[in-house]
Amino acid sequence: MKIIQTTGCGGAVGWTTVLLSSGSGVRVPLGVPCNAAPVLTVLPPSSQEVSGKNKATLTCLANKGFPSDWKLEWTVDGRTKPGDASRGLLDKDGKYSWSSTLTLPADEWTKAGTVVCKATQGSQTPVLETMKRADCPV
Template sequence: MCLANKGFPSDWTLSWMVDGSSSSSSWEEARSPGVLEKDGRYSWSSTLRIPADQWRNAGSVTCEATQGSQTPVRQTLRRDQCPQS
């Protein structure tokens, strides 16, 4: 799950990359619309589900927040940073 908060304006979007690839027909993405918080800023969330075999072979997953021509904001998580299940 990727959570972005304290953003403005309301039309930022969240997207995913796995090892630099930005889409796959086997991925499931669930995105929330921007939610207006009490402080007047917005929050968004997105959840990515990928098949277990793709996850085992992945090196990293990146969540990217974009809005218009603004520079994207990215956060990357390496698979080896996640607890083993």
């Protein structure tokens, strides 16, 4: 039997629906506010990766967001870069967590000024987390 889970907003409170492949299901209020903006953290690449593999992988962690369709985007010195994002994972508190990785050639990383991870969702105010290359030990 297949289980399908969806989330959404009704009024000011979020909900999740668990549907079975038979068509039956139940909607469960999560008690979390709709459109809760995630908290972003950008993690720098490791020095071993930059020097040994000639690349730099940055990770953006997005935690405590709702609903599950927030998107993570990257910019490097104002230029959009493609990242590899995970699907939202539902936490016990009813909010979601995601991550996105951005891999750059080492020479592009060493020349970078700022790297920004941006979370967007519909008409909500975007959430930004900026990392200055000069502040990183690598």
